[in-house]
Amino acid sequence: RKEVEQDPGxxxxxxxxxxxxxxxxxxxxxQSFFWYRxxxxxxxxxxxxxxxxxxxxxxxxxxxxxxxxxxxxLIRDSKLSDSATYLCVVNxxxxxxxxxxIFGTGTRLKVLA
Amino acid sequence: xxxxxxxxxxxxxxxxxxxxxxxxxxxxxxxLYWYRQSLGQGLExxxxxxxxxxxxxxxxxxxxxxxxxxxxxxxxxxxxRTQQEDSAVYLCASSLRTVGYGYTFGSGTRLTVV
Numbered sequence: 001r002k003e004v005e006q007d008p009g010x011x012x013x014x015x016x017x018x019x020x021x022x023x024x025x026x027x028x029x030x031q032s033f034f035w036y037r038x039x040x041x042x043x044x045x046x047x048x049x050x051x052x053x054x055x056x057x058x059x060x061x062x063x064x065x066x067x068x069x070x071x072x073x074l075i076r077d078s079k080l081s082d083s084a085t086y087l088c089v090v091n092x093x094x095x096x097x098x099x100x101x102i103f104g105t106g107t108r109l110k111v112l113a
Numbered sequence: 114x115x116x117x118x119x120x121x122x123x124x125x126x127x128x129x130x131x132x133x134x135x136x137x138x139x140x141x142x143x144x145l146y147w148y149r150q151s152l153g154q155g156l157e158x159x160x161x162x163x164x165x166x167x168x169x170x171x172x173x174x175x176x177x178x179x180x181x182x183x184x185x186x187x188x189x190x191x192x193x194r195t196q197q198e199d200s201a202v203y204l205c206a207s208s209l210r211t212v213g214y215g216y217t218f219g220s221g222t223r224l225t226v227v
Contacts, residue, residue, distance in 0.1 A: 032214075034215050036215075042220075043204055043218035043219065043220050044156070044204075044216075044218055046215040046216065046217070049215060087155075087156070089215075089216075097166075100146070100158070100169055101146070101208075101216065102158070103148070103155060104155065105154070105155030105156075106155055
């Protein structure tokens with residue numbers, strides 16, 4: 001099983017739709033969770049952290065389910081500019097005894113006019 | 114600097130040559146990471162440095178790859194005897210710590226081996 005798994009998509013949704021992505025992780029000791037956004041041929045950029053109690057930033061809501069070991073990202077009222085690849089990131093204990101971040105391969109979203 | 118700086122932004126090299134890629138992290142960030150991304154693919158972890166701890170080299174694909182971080186700041190990724198399959202975008206990122214803090218990525222070095 002991969003350490004971090006995402007549905008690659010693409011998710012094609014009309015403008016104004018609500019769309020949700022899930023990401024599962026295998027390491028129950030993971031402590032930090034993030035969603036990143038990557039536009040075509042650009043570097044990933046931090047979208048939001050994911051907190052245990054769930055958190056919201058405008059149209060974006062992130063949630064963590066520790067029992068089932070997944071995180072989710074909900075985007076409401078989708079805009080054309082939301083079209084991108086969304087990367088799930090989870091930290092995991094590395095062989096040197098310190099934590100490192102593991103990236104999922106990303107879920108591609110296309111918002112259609 | 115204000116962000117993570119990588120140089121060069123583009124590098125074309127002949128197969129068999131050595132290349133050095135440079136990363137200048139955000140000042141004060143103790144954690145520094147190297148990833149690579151082939152066209153249309155996800156991020157592949159290469160190596161990371163955390164403060165004075167021994168680096169985690171578990172992602173380096175072969176012994177042709179090595180990296181150093183001098184003085185806890187600038188890092189250099191070296192690829193010896195480059196092969197065509199090394200062609201990719203090499204991304205560097207830094208973070209204040211590895212728990213609770215997200216990364217900031219540089220804009221990457223696009224390496225093409227011909």
